[in-house]
Amino acid sequence: MAIIARVAAFAMIALGTLIIPAAAGAASVSSSQVTGVEMTAHVRQTLKQLEEQWLQWLVQKTPEQAAKARNDLMETARQLEMTRLPDLSAGALARGVEAARQKDFARARWSLDAAERFDPNRPETAFAKADVAWLQRNLPGAAGAWLQGCSRLFSHRLERFLWLQNLVFWVLVLLLVSGGLFVAVQMLARGNALFGDLEALFARRLPRPAALALAALALLWPLALPSGPLWLALYWSLLLWGYGSASERAVLIVLWLLLGASPLVIDLERRYVAVELSPPALAMQSLQDHRLYGSLFSDLGVLRSVLPSSIAVKHLLADLHRSLNQWELARVLYRQVLEKEPDNTSALINLGAYAFLKGDFNGAIQSFQKAAAVDPRSAAAQYDLSQAYSGSYMFDEQKAALAKAQEIDVATVNLWMANQSQRVVPVSGGLARIPEIRRELQATWHGGEDRNGGSTLLRRGLSLFLALSLILVAVTLHLARRPFGYADRTGDVVHEGAFDRWARVFLPGLASAEIGEGGRSFLAILFVTGLLMLPLFGRIGVHIPWRYDPGNYASWTLAITGLALYLGSRLRRELRDAV
Amino acid sequence: MAVEGTLDLFKLPEILQLISQQKKTGILTVQGQQDIVAISFLNGRIVAADALSQTLEEGLAQVLVKEGMISASDLHRAAAEHQSAGGRLIDLLVERRYLERSQLLQALRFQTWKLLEQLLRWNEGDFKFYSGDEVSFEEGFNPISVEELLINAMPAPAAPPAQVSSVQAPRPVPAPPPSPPVPRAAAPSPVARPTAVPDPRSVSRPSPAVPAPAAAKPPAPAVAPVGEETGQYRQMRIEPRPATPRGLPWGGRALALLLALLVAGSVWRVPDSVMIPFSWQRRERTALARDQRAALYLKIDRAAKTWFLLKGSFPDRLEELVQASLLSPADLTDPEGYPLRYTANEESYTLQPMDGGKPVPGTEATEAITGNFLLDPEVLTVAPESQAAPLVLLD
Numbered sequence: 001m002a003i004i005a006r007v008a009a010f011a012m013i014a015l016g017t018l019i020i021p022a023a024a025g026a027a028s029v030s031s032s033q034v035t036g037v038e039m040t041a042h043v044r045q046t047l048k049q050l051e052e053q054w055l056q057w058l059v060q061k062t063p064e065q066a067a068k069a070r071n072d073l074m075e076t077a078r079q080l081e082m083t084r085l086p087d088l089s090a091g092a093l094a095r096g097v098e099a100a101r102q103k104d105f106a107r108a109r110w111s112l113d114a115a116e117r118f119d120p121n122r123p124e125t126a127f128a129k130a131d132v133a134w135l136q137r138n139l140p141g142a143a144g145a146w147l148q149g150c151s152r153l154f155s156h157r158l159e160r161f162l163w164l165q166n167l168v169f170w171v172l173v174l175l176l177v178s179g180g181l182f183v184a185v186q187m188l189a190r191g192n193a194l195f196g197d198l199e200a201l202f203a204r205r206l207p208r209p210a211a212l213a214l215a216a217l218a219l220l221w222p223l224a225l226p227s228g229p230l231w232l233a234l235y236w237s238l239l240l241w242g243y244g245s246a247s248e249r250a251v252l253i254v255l256w257l258l259l260g261a262s263p264l265v266i267d268l269e270r271r272y273v274a275v276e277l278s279p280p281a282l283a284m285q286s287l288q289d290h291r292l293y294g295s296l297f298s299d300l301g302v303l304r305s306v307l308p309s310s311i312a313v314k315h316l317l318a319d320l321h322r323s324l325n326q327w328e329l330a331r332v333l334y335r336q337v338l339e340k341e342p343d344n345t346s347a348l349i350n351l352g353a354y355a356f357l358k359g360d361f362n363g364a365i366q367s368f369q370k371a372a373a374v375d376p377r378s379a380a381a382q383y384d385l386s387q388a389y390s391g392s393y394m395f396d397e398q399k400a401a402l403a404k405a406q407e408i409d410v411a412t413v414n415l416w417m418a419n420q421s422q423r424v425v426p427v428s429g430g431l432a433r434i435p436e437i438r439r440e441l442q443a444t445w446h447g448g449e450d451r452n453g454g455s456t457l458l459r460r461g462l463s464l465f466l467a468l469s470l471i472l473v474a475v476t477l478h479l480a481r482r483p484f485g486y487a488d489r490t491g492d493v494v495h496e497g498a499f500d501r502w503a504r505v506f507l508p509g510l511a512s513a514e515i516g517e518g519g520r521s522f523l524a525i526l527f528v529t530g531l532l533m534l535p536l537f538g539r540i541g542v543h544i545p546w547r548y549d550p551g552n553y554a555s556w557t558l559a560i561t562g563l564a565l566y567l568g569s570r571l572r573r574e575l576r577d578a579v
Numbered sequence: 580m581a582v583e584g585t586l587d588l589f590k591l592p593e594i595l596q597l598i599s600q601q602k603k604t605g606i607l608t609v610q611g612q613q614d615i616v617a618i619s620f621l622n623g624r625i626v627a628a629d630a631l632s633q634t635l636e637e638g639l640a641q642v643l644v645k646e647g648m649i650s651a652s653d654l655h656r657a658a659a660e661h662q663s664a665g666g667r668l669i670d671l672l673v674e675r676r677y678l679e680r681s682q683l684l685q686a687l688r689f690q691t692w693k694l695l696e697q698l699l700r701w702n703e704g705d706f707k708f709y710s711g712d713e714v715s716f717e718e719g720f721n722p723i724s725v726e727e728l729l730i731n732a733m734p735a736p737a738a739p740p741a742q743v744s745s746v747q748a749p750r751p752v753p754a755p756p757p758s759p760p761v762p763r764a765a766a767p768s769p770v771a772r773p774t775a776v777p778d779p780r781s782v783s784r785p786s787p788a789v790p791a792p793a794a795a796k797p798p799a800p801a802v803a804p805v806g807e808e809t810g811q812y813r814q815m816r817i818e819p820r821p822a823t824p825r826g827l828p829w830g831g832r833a834l835a836l837l838l839a840l841l842v843a844g845s846v847w848r849v850p851d852s853v854m855i856p857f858s859w860q861r862r863e864r865t866a867l868a869r870d871q872r873a874a875l876y877l878k879i880d881r882a883a884k885t886w887f888l889l890k891g892s893f894p895d896r897l898e899e900l901v902q903a904s905l906l907s908p909a910d911l912t913d914p915e916g917y918p919l920r921y922t923a924n925e926e927s928y929t930l931q932p933m934d935g936g937k938p939v940p941g942t943e944a945t946e947a948i949t950g951n952f953l954l955d956p957e958v959l960t961v962a963p964e965s966q967a968a969p970l971v972l973l974d
Contacts, residue, residue, distance in 0.1 A: 191834045195831060267866075459859055545877045
């Protein structure tokens with residue numbers, strides 16, 4: 001995985017501390033020195049088979065042979081209880097696009113079909129199909145595939161989560177940038193009055209040129225400070241406070257508070273994003289989705305090193321081993337879970353399943369009975385108990401247990417009965433604990449920062465304090481200036497004439513600012529700035545780790561179209577209303 | 580303080596009478612379907628009126644020519660001079676002695692009267708009154724009282740006022756009451772320049788979007804709550820009114836442009852810096868950049884390993900991944916804006932953001948195929964002693 005330093009460190013810790021106790025009870029298993037998760041030879045052989053089948057798929061020349069290789073791959077993955085192969089999907093997708101660029105559209109088509117089968121319903125595959133259709137000059141096909149890709153954007157948890165987090169970041173930047181431009185528009189509407197007042201103040205004792213220079217200096221000195229543009233905007237917003245209407249002052253207050261609160265918001269969002277992008281979280285999500293990617297086992301090793309004493313993690317890894325048919329390893333971990341959580345129903349059931357498969361029906365009956373006692377509404381416990389009774393020739397008890405199971409959930413039990421290949425039913429309680437593990441990860445996350453809580457709190461609180469101070473200073477300054485000839489006056493923005501007319505049409509928020517409509521002025525600026533900032537959406541926040549990049553054409557198209565419509569409608573209204 | 584409503588609720592005469600009775604100073608704007616008219620009141624009397632459809636100077640020029648106070652050719656000549664000299668056309672007419680100031684004032688009064696007459700015929704529209712302490716108007720203008728207007732200029736059944744006499748000193752009819760000319764401004768502020776005469780056009784001609792009030796002053800005490808609870812006639816907020824600027828005429832524009840450019844530059848260079856902008860938030864910025872870099876490296880890693888899956892090696896350059904559409908061009912730049920240096924060997928690659936040719940400390944990352952069962956043969960090495968058959972749930 002790409003969070004390289006952390007992965008390496010965590011993997012080393014995991015190898016050194018956690019694998020040894022887990023593997024102690026599994027004599028037939030060789031611990032992996034590479035992945036951080038123990039694998040039996042059978043599992044390795046299955047993975048090796050996957051790799052070989054992938055190479056076979058790569059060299060196939062016909063769609064039929066490729067389809068056979070693809071089906072073999074999926075069948076092998078299913079032996080590990082995996083149904084999705086995202087790395088191979090990305091490889092097939094890249095191969096398809098490469099083939100299309102070489103004008104081999106037949107190969108491109110079956111490569112993209114394979115990508116879809118390896119990891120269904122991915123937006124990347126749809127976007128790649130759109131690009132291939134575009135290369136084929138198939139415009140409707142390209143548009144259809146592109147729309148399909150857009151509809152798939154939110155169908156996967158990680159990408160949806162990151163997209164929404166980026167949206168929060170983008171909105172925050174948009175609001176703050178619009179705030180800066182709002183101050184600029186205020187300066188445009190009232191700057192002459194402000195400048196004139198400052199000049200008049202200095203002109204009491206100085207000649208006019210000197211007064212003008214001093215007035216300019218008084219307005220521009222914040223540029224000399226670190227983060228000059230920010231201080232300039234804040235300083236001007238303070239000076240313009242007295243010239244603004246009530247709604248404009250309200251907008252300024254909201255902007256100051258937003259600026260003060262943004263570090264706190266960012267820190268909170270960052271915490272969630274960092275955890276979601278960490279190797280353990282990626283691995284857990286993949287396990288939940290039955291996605292097998294190349295570094296899955298390494299990332300799970302990182303999870304164990306990050307939360308070495310977490311019972312939920314042990315439970316999850318026990319389920320993983322069970323799904324890989326590594327029952328000995330699973331049994332060790334289930335026992336560790338039961339040491340801390342004696343009433344853990346799923347661990348009891350799965351330990352009973354292990355005993356059953358080993359032919360220890362008495363041990364299985366004891367485990368299933370305990371599970372049924374802890375959770376009387378568990379159909380799996382009753383069903384497995386009935387199977388264990390059957391193995392021990394206790395048919396009366398078997399019937400009674402089966403009847404209870406059917407009473408609890410007859411449909412599911414009938415499905416289990418219909419599956420002749422599976423005698424007892426395990427329960428994936430570990431996968432159900434993934435949200436709990438996420439919470440534990442968030443609790444241990446500290447973002448690589450020092451733990452000096454006092455200074456951190458002070459640093460972050462300082463922004464909020466500054467925002468509150470700005471309000472206080474603005475009011476004080478306003479009151480202090482009034483006795484000295486303070487005059488609330490709107491400047492003559494632009495002189496009457498053609499330029500005036502077009503300035504009001506094409507400068508958003510200006511017409512509202514002239515008459516003191518702060519809210520409307522800000523919203524007009526916000527709308528246009530939002531359109532202009534659409535192409536920046538991919539640059540703000542975190543890079544979503546798509547496996548295929550569809551480019552930024554959509555946001556540019558949307559931005560240009562939106563701006564044209566907006567300005568066109570304003571122009572049309574202006575020309576229509578012109579007398 | 581502003582008061583607003585619609586003409587279907589309150590007729591214009593009622594509104595005018597109300598302003599007159601309360602001796603209000605301020606601007607009344609009336610927006611109809613075709614036009615917007617702004618009327619300036621000083622102590623309840625009308626001292627100026629202007630319409631969006633026709634500037635004061637345009638209307639005044641028409642009156643002057645129509646009443647024979649100036650010839651069309653003189654007017655054209657004056658207009659041409661005005662183009663080069665700037666300032667106000669009506670000032671230029673007096674300065675160049677095309678007509679006397681008294682004539683000008685009478686024509687202006689007539690022009691105002693005509694406009695008010697037309698306005699009184701309106702039955703639909705919105706009105707808004709901006710109260711204040713002073714308004715701008717032409718110096719020496721003889722105010723029109725509301726009573727005078729309503730008696731003589733109501734559209735029907737009242738008779739229309741007589742036309743301006745074209746003999747010597749044309750006067751609007753009916754003759755103005757013998758009220759003394761009012762001073763230029765009712766209450767000049769301490770910083771107001773006494774010689775500055777506000778431009779009636781810039782004062783009373785509202786913008787097409789929303790009518791703009793006239794001269795600005797500190798927010799006046801609230802207007803008496805006239806009809807505060809009645810229908811659409813309600814009190815609004817305090818709003819400033821425009822005034823003649825001082826200082827440099829382009830000062831505000833230049834400053835606004837400067838700030839807009841600075842904001843745009845900041846957001847274009849490093850957009851995320853806008854969220855945590857203060858100098859004392861360096862650690863927060865660094866931490867955010869670190870997390871963003873981790874996400875970027877993850878994306879690059881996925882792309883590089885997809886390449887490895889197909890080619891059996893890492894790409895020589897990151898641009899190859901962009902060409903294969905596995906990355907976007909924006910992915911080649913660090914979240915802090917530094918370009919990424921990429922070096923690859925047989926089994927690993929290194930990413931390093933570079934600041935002017937120097938590596939940015941603490942940001943280097945090396946990734947290898949280690950641990951990836953699809954790429955790393957070591958993962959799949961089966962030890963000879965571990966050939967035991969697994970337990971399976973299948974019978």
